[in-house]
Amino acid sequence: MNDQAIIVKDLVKKFGSFVANDHLNFEVSPGEIFGFLGANGAGKTTAIRILSGLSKPTSGTVIVAGFDVYRHTEQIKKNIGYMCQKFSLYEDLTVKENIVLYGGIYGMSRNLIRERLGNLLEKLRFREYENRIIGDLPLGLRQKLAFSVAVLHEPKIVFLDEPTGGVDPITRRQFWEMIYETAERGITVFVTTHYMDEAEYCDRISIMNDGKIVALDTPGNLKRQYDAESVEDVFIKIARPG
Amino acid sequence: MNRFLGFVKKEFLHIFRDYRTLFILFGIPAAQILIFGYAVSTDIKNAGVAFLDLSKDEVTRMLTNKITSSGFFRNNGNLLNYNEIDEVFKKGKTKAVIVFEENFGKNLGSEGKASLSIIADGSEPNTATLVVNYTMAIINDFNREYSGTPARGSIIIQPEVKMYFNPEMKSHFMFVPGVITLILILICALMTSVTITREKEFGTMEVLLVSPLRPIQIILGKVMPYFILSFINVLLILALSWFVFGLPVKGSMVLLLAECMLYILMSLTLGILISTVSKSMQQAIFISLIGLMLPTILLSGFIFPIENMPKIYDYVSMIMPPRYFILIIKNIMIKGTGLAYIWKETLILIVMTIVFVALSVRKFKIRLE
Numbered sequence: 056m057n058d059q060a061i062i063v064k065d066l067v068k069k070f071g072s073f074v075a076n077d078h079l080n081f082e083v084s085p086g087e088i089f090g091f092l093g094a095n096g097a098g099k100t101t102a103i104r105i106l107s108g109l110s111k112p113t114s115g116t117v118i119v120a121g122f123d124v125y126r127h128t129e130q131i132k133k134n135i136g137y138m139c140q141k142f143s144l145y146e147d148l149t150v151k152e153n154i155v156l157y158g159g160i161y162g163m164s165r166n167l168i169r170e171r172l173g174n175l176l177e178k179l180r181f182r183e184y185e186n187r188i189i190g191d192l193p194l195g196l197r198q199k200l201a202f203s204v205a206v207l208h209e210p211k212i213v214f215l216d217e218p219t220g221g222v223d224p225i226t227r228r229q230f231w232e233m234i235y236e237t238a239e240r241g242i243t244v245f246v247t248t249h250y251m252d253e254a255e256y257c258d259r260i261s262i263m264n265d266g267k268i269v270a271l272d273t274p275g276n277l278k279r280q281y282d283a284e285s286v287e288d289v290f291i292k293i294a295r296p297g
Numbered sequence: 298m299n300r301f302l303g304f305v306k307k308e309f310l311h312i313f314r315d316y317r318t319l320f321i322l323f324g325i326p327a328a329q330i331l332i333f334g335y336a337v338s339t340d341i342k343n344a345g346v347a348f349l350d351l352s353k354d355e356v357t358r359m360l361t362n363k364i365t366s367s368g369f370f371r372n373n374g375n376l377l378n379y380n381e382i383d384e385v386f387k388k389g390k391t392k393a394v395i396v397f398e399e400n401f402g403k404n405l406g407s408e409g410k411a412s413l414s415i416i417a418d419g420s421e422p423n424t425a426t427l428v429v430n431y432t433m434a435i436i437n438d439f440n441r442e443y444s445g446t447p448a449r450g451s452i453i454i455q456p457e458v459k460m461y462f463n464p465e466m467k468s469h470f471m472f473v474p475g476v477i478t479l480i481l482i483l484i485c486a487l488m489t490s491v492t493i494t495r496e497k498e499f500g501t502m503e504v505l506l507v508s509p510l511r512p513i514q515i516i517l518g519k520v521m522p523y524f525i526l527s528f529i530n531v532l533l534i535l536a537l538s539w540f541v542f543g544l545p546v547k548g549s550m551v552l553l554l555a556e557c558m559l560y561i562l563m564s565l566t567l568g569i570l571i572s573t574v575s576k577s578m579q580q581a582i583f584i585s586l587i588g589l590m591l592p593t594i595l596l597s598g599f600i601f602p603i604e605n606m607p608k609i610y611d612y613v614s615m616i617m618p619p620r621y622f623i624l625i626i627k628n629i630m631i632k633g634t635g636l637a638y639i640w641k642e643t644l645i646l647i648v649m650t651i652v653f654v655a656l657s658v659r660k661f662k663i664r665l666e
Contacts, residue, residue, distance in 0.1 A: 107507045129509065137507040139500050146499070147314050148307065159303030160508045214507075 059118075060085045060212050060243035061106065066115035068101050075101040077266040078115070083259075085211070088234060088244045090254045090274075092286075093263030094294050099247050100216070102263075106245070107214055108132050120211040133161070136205035136242075140217035143201050146190035150181065153189060154204060161208035175203050195226035199233065206237055213237065215246040219253065231256050251287035260286065262293050269293050300510060304518040311492070312522060318488070326480045326530055330473065330537050344392040344428050344604060345373035347385050354402030356411075356443075360454075363439055364395070369431045386418050386461050387634050389624070392604075393417040393428045394461075405443075405454065412455045419460035420631040424602050429458050462547075462631050473538040474626040475599035478619045480534065481527060481557070482564045482589055488523050489568030490581040498577055512661060520565045527561045528554075547633030556629065556643065560622045563646050566653035567618070573660035593619040621645050 061083040068076040075098045083089045093099045104110040106119055108128035117124040120134040137143075144153045151172065158168035176182050179199060189197060198218065206213050215234075219227045231253065238244050238258075246257065254260050254274060261271040270277055270293055274286050283289045312318050346364065350357050365372040373391045376382065385391045396414040398404070404411040415432050417425035436456055493516075496502040505515050531554070538544040546553055568585070575581040593599065596610060597619035603611055614620045621642040628634040636643070 109503075109506055132507060132509045135507070137504055139503045143501055143504040145307065145311070145501060148310055152307070152310060156303055156307045157508075160300050160505075160510055162300055162509065 058085065059083065060087070060120060061089075061245070062116065062118040063106075064116040066102070066105065066117055067113045068098075068105060068110070069113045074266050076105070076112070079268055081261055081268060081271055083212075083243055083245065085243055086238050086241045088238050088246065088256070088258045090257030090260035091245060091247045091263070092251075092254055092260055092290060093247075097263040098266040099263055103214055103216055103245075103247065107135055107137055134211045136208065136210040136213035138201050138205040138213070138215050138218050140220050144189050144197060144204065147188060149186050149188055150176075150192075150200060151185050153200075154207065157204050158207055163208055171207055175207070179203065195222055195229075198222055198226065199230060202230065202233055206242060209240075210242065212243040212245060215244065217247055217249060219248065219250065227253070251285065251290055254286040254290075262290060264294055301514050301518055304510065304514065305521050308492070308519055308522045312526070322484060322488070322526055323530065323533065326476070326484075326534055327537060329476045329480060330534055331541070343371045344369065344424065345390045346370040346428070346432075347373045347376055347382075347391045347394045349376040349379070349382065349394055349396040350401075351399045352397045352401035352403075354400075356402035356405055357397045360397075360413075360436070360439055361395075364432065364435050367431075367435055369435075370428075382416060382461070387628070387632055387638055389418075389628070389638075391418065392421070392424055393432065395432065410455060412457060414457045414459060416459045416461050418462065420462045420627055421602065424604075425460060432456070433458075472599075473534070473542070473544055474623055474630055475597075477531065477534050477557070477626060478560075478597060478623045479590070479593050479599060480530065481561055482567070482593060482619055482622075483585065484530065485523060485527050485561055485564030486568035486571060486589055487582065487585040489520055489565050490571035490575065490585055491578050492519055492523075493569065493572035494575055494578045494581045497572075516569060516657075516661075520569065523568075524561055524565060527564075528558065531557045531561075544630070546630050548629035549635065552636060553626065553629045556622070556625050556639075559643065559646055559650070560618070560625075563618055563650040563653065566650050566657065569657045570653050570660070573657050592617055596620070597623050599623060618646060618649050 059082045061081070063079050063081050066076050066079040067074065077098075079102060091099055091102070101110070105112050105117060105124060108119070108124060108131045111125065119131045122128075122130040122134070124131060145156070148156065154172050154175070155168055158171070163171075176185055179196075181196075181200070184192060184196070189200075192200070202215070202218060205215070219230055222230065227250070234244055234246070234256075246253075248254060257274065259271065259273050260277065261268050262277075263269070270280075270289070272280065277286065277289045278284070281289045281292050283292060312322070348361055350361070361372070364370055373385070376385065376394065379396075382394050385394065394414075394416045396416065398412050398414075401411045401413065413436075415429055417428050419425050433456060436454055440454055493502075496505065496519075502515075506512065510518075535546065567589075571581055571584050571588075575584055592614075595601065596603075596606075596614040597617055598614070599619070603614055603620065606614070625639045625642045625646075628639050
C-alpha cells in the first residue's frame with residue numbers, strides 16, 4: 056500500500072463554512088493514468104492544489120510520492136511535475152532557455168539538462184525551434200513542449216490541469232500519445248479534463264460533484280454501472296441527476 | 298543556489314528582451330533629469346526665519362517685529378553668533394537668517410544708512426528666492442515708513458543677499474534629488490509589481506509555486522535584477538547631473554549610496570505589496586502610477602514646499618516615503634550633512650520597509666491558502 060503514488064484518506068478542505076473537498080478517498084498506483092473529472096466548481100482545483108503542496112488540507116491523510124503533505128511539501132515538490140491550464144512556459148524566452156530554466160529550478164545538473172534537451176528536441180522534431188522564442192510557435196507545439204518540460208526532471212507524478220484546452224484534435228491525439236509514453240516509463244499521470252472522449256483514454260477516472268467523489272472506477276465499469284454509452288453520458292447522469 | 302541563479306538570469310532575460318522595459322528603466326530617468334530644468338514657483342507663508350542681531354537696538358527690534366508679524370514669516374529664534382547659522386540651516390526648519398550689522402540703529406541715525414544680510418537656504422531655490430523677495434519688500438516698506446517720519450530725512454537700509462549651500466541659485470540642485478526620488482520609487486514599485494502580476498496572469502506563477510523554489514526565492518529572484526539595475530540607475534543619474542549640470546555630492550558618497558539602496562529596497566517591497574493586492578498587470582500599473590507618481594510629485598516637497606501646504610496635505614505626505622528620502626538626499630548632496638541630521642528619516646524608511654515586507658508576506662501566505 057505504501058508503494059502507491061497517491062494516497063488520499065478522508066481529505067477535507069474547508070474555506071470558512073464552505074466545504075470544497077468533502078471526505079475524499081482514493082489511491083493512485085504508479086504508472087497509472089488517473090482522470091480527475093468534475094464540473095466547474097466541483098472542487099477539482101482545490102484537490103490538485105493540496106496534492107501538489109500548494110495548500111494544506113483541513114483534515115485527513117494525504118500522501119504524495121511517499122511524502123506527507125503536512126510535513127514534507129518540499130520533498131513532494133521535487134518529485135512532481137505540473138502543467139496548468141494556462142500556458143506555463145515563458146513566451147519571451149526561447150525553447151532552449153525555458154528548458155534550461157526549468158531544469159535548473161528542479162536542480163538538474165548542466166550535463167543532464169543538455170542531454171535531455173537533445174533527446175527532447177530530437178523526439179519532438181524540434182531541432183529547428185531550439186532558439187526560437189516560444190511566443191512565435193503554434194499553440195499545439197507549445198503545449199507539447201510544456202508537457203515535456205513538466206516531466207523533464209522525471210518526476211514520480213505529473214499533474215496536468217486541463218492540458219489540452221484550445222488544442223486541435225490531431226494535436227490532442229499526439230498529446231495523449233505522449234501521456235501514454237510517459238505512463239509506460241512509470242510516471243503517474245494525474246489529469247483533469249473537460250473532454251469526455253479523453254476520459255476514455257484514462258486507466259481509471261473519478262468524478263467529483265459538490266466537493267465529493269461520486270464515482271470512481273475504470274471507464275468501462277462506470278459505463279456498465281450507469282448503463283451508459285460513453286463516459287460523457289455517465290458524467291451527465293451523475294452531475295445532473297433527474 | 299543554482300536554482301536561484303538560473304531564476305535570476307531568466308528575470309534579466311525578460312528585462313533585456315523587452316525594449317520597452319529597458320526604455321522605462323534607463324531612458325526615462327535620463328530624459329527626466331534633462332527635462333526638469335525649471336520648477337514651478339510657489340507662494341510662501343510662515344517660513345521660518347532666524348535673526349542674528351549684532352546690534353540689539355530699537356530699530357532692529359522694530360524691523361524684526363515687522364518681518365515676523367507680516368504673516369509670511371515665523372520667528373525661528375535669535376542666534377548668538379555666525380557659527381550658529383550653519384547649524385540652524387542644517388536642521389532644515391529655517392529658510393533664511395537675517396543678520397543686522399553692529400550698531401545698526403546708530404548707523405541709521407547718524408549716517409542715514411545701515412546694512413543687513415539676508416542669508417537664505419539655497420538648497421530650495423524657489424523658496425529661497427521667494428523668501429528673499431518678500432523680505433526685501435518688507436524692508437523697503439520699513440524704509441518708507443521710517444524715512445517718512447519727519448526730522449530724519451531719507452534713510453536707506455541696504456540689504457545684502459547671500460545664498461547658503463547653493464550660492465548660484467541653480468535650480469537643478471533641487472530637481473536632481475527630486476528626480477532620483479521619483480524615478481526610483483516609480484521604477485522599482487512599478488516594475489516589480491508588474492513583473493510579479495505578469496507571472497500570475499500568465500499562469501507561470503502556479504508552476505513556480507509548485508516547483509521546489511521557495512516563495513521567498515521566487516520573490517527575491519524577481520526583485521534582485523531590479524535592485525541591481527536601479528542601483529546602476531542611481532549612478533547614471535548622479536553621473537549625468539555631475540557632467541551636465543556640474544552638481545557635486547557635498548556629503549559622503551558612501552552614505553548617499555547606502556541611503557539610495559535603502560530607498561530602492563523600500564520601493565521594491567512596496568512593489569511586491571502592490572502585486573499581492575492587484576489581480577492584473579493593468580491594475581498594478583494603475584496603482585503604481587496614480588498612487589505613487591502624482592503624490593510623489595505633488596506632496597513630497599519635490600516641487601511644492603510642504604511648509605506652504607494646508608495642514609491636511611502635510612499629514613497625508615507623512616505616509617509618503619518620498620518625503621523622507623527627498624530630505625535625506627538633499628541633505629547629503631547639497632548641504633553635506635551626515636547621518637546625525639537624517640537618522641530620523643532613515644529610521645522611518647527602515648520601519649516602512651519592514652512594514653511592507655510583513656504585509657506582503659501575510660498577503661502572499663493568504664493567497665497560497
